[in-house]
Amino acid sequence: MLLIxxxxxxxxxxxxxxxxxxxxxxxxxxxxxxxxxEEFEAxxxxxxxxxxxxxxxxxxxxxxxxxxxxxxxxxSDKFVTTYKAGLPKPDISTLRPATEATVETYEATESNxx
Amino acid sequence: xxxxxxxxxATRTLPLAGFHGGSGAASLxxxxxxxxLSLRAKPDAVSALSxxxxxxxxxxPKTSASAHGRHALWLGxxxxxxxxxxxxxxxxxxxxxxVLHSATDISHRNTAVIVRGRGAEVAINGGCPQDLSLGxxxxxACSRTVLGKAxxxxxxxxxxxxxxxxxxxxxxxxxxLLNEAAEDAGN
Ligand SMILES: [Zn+2]
Numbered sequence: 001m002l003l004i005x006x007x008x009x010x011x012x013x014x015x016x017x018x019x020x021x022x023x024x025x026x027x028x029x030x031x032x033x034x035x036x037x038e039e040f041e042a043x044x045x046x047x048x049x050x051x052x053x054x055x056x057x058x059x060x061x062x063x064x065x066x067x068x069x070x071x072x073x074x075x076s077d078k079f080v081t082t083y084k085a086g087l088p089k090p091d092i093s094t095l096r097p098a099t100e101a102t103v104e105t106y107e108a109t110e111s112n113x114x
Numbered sequence: 115x116x117x118x119x120x121x122x123x124a125t126r127t128l129p130l131a132g133f134h135g136g137s138g139a140a141s142l143x144x145x146x147x148x149x150x151l152s153l154r155a156k157p158d159a160v161s162a163l164s165x166x167x168x169x170x171x172x173x174x175p176k177t178s179a180s181a182h183g184r185h186a187l188w189l190g191x192x193x194x195x196x197x198x199x200x201x202x203x204x205x206x207x208x209x210x211x212x213v214l215h216s217a218t219d220i221s222h223r224n225t226a227v228i229v230r231g232r233g234a235e236v237a238i239n240g241g242c243p244q245d246l247s248l249g250x251x252x253x254x255a256c257s258r259t260v261l262g263k264a265x266x267x268x269x270x271x272x273x274x275x276x277x278x279x280x281x282x283x284x285x286x287x288x289x290x291l292l293n294e295a296a297e298d299a300g301n
Binding site: 066 | 175176189190191193243244257258259260265
């Protein structure tokens with residue numbers, strides 16, 4: 001079972017208590033009435049679907065109820081860090097040891113999945 | 115209301131009326147009716163609400179405060195479940211606080227199962243993934259979590275006793291799942 005650290009509960013809790021809530025750090029435009037349909041589509045629907053490190057909103061739905069942000073690897077499903085909503089993107093270079101090889105394949109991560 | 119002999123009063127059916135179950139290791143019973151508040155407030159309102167309720171609303175995760183049969187359980191940074199086992203009017207109490215807050219009377223939305231015995235942790239862990247060992251979840255600890263498919267609020271009232279709060283519509287499921295797990299807890 002995947003454990004996720006909730007920055008509000010200040011402890012790791014089971015994934016069963018959480019819901020993913022889309023990409024984080026999406027700037028809501030302040031000029032929506034002036035935007036073209038294409039610009040609105042880009043803001044509202046188009047996401048990068050990153051392979052590797054991504055920033056997501058999560059909600060501790062069956063816990064403290066709070067939304068927070070997570071830096072997560074979409075290949076290994078590893079949570080690099082979680083942080084409270086409203087905080088800036090953390091500097092990943094300080095979070096990822098330089099010696100850690102980037103995991104490239106699903107098979108490579110599954111073989112040593114914890 | 116019972117003193118109104120002969121009056122034609124509607125009777126309320128308790129969701130777990132008469133429920134008993136479990137095993138020698140973990141006995142289950144329905145908690146007595148209580149009044150309950152879902153309380154939400156910003157940090158600057160906490161002291162006035164604490165004064166109005168007669169206990170210090172906890173501000174640390176997984177902690178609770180109790181006084182005279184009333185319990186305030188931390189659910190989130192701005193959210194508490196307040197339970198009064200004496201059925202006191204807590205809506206009136208918080209309304210007099212004079213500070214901005216949101217209070218909803220959920221006395222009848224929730225019900226609770228009391229799980230007691232040396233196997234209480236194991237019985238709840240039958241459907242709940244949280245670490246309930248005494249060091250991590252001591253007496254007085256509380257948290258909103260899941261029990262199988264239902265959301266519950268756990269409150270450890272003694273080393274061997276938990277109060278499991280759930281929505282009344284989930285009571286048959288929660289009590290049934292706990293009953294199964296309690297039977298296994300003795301083995
Ligand atoms: Zn939380």
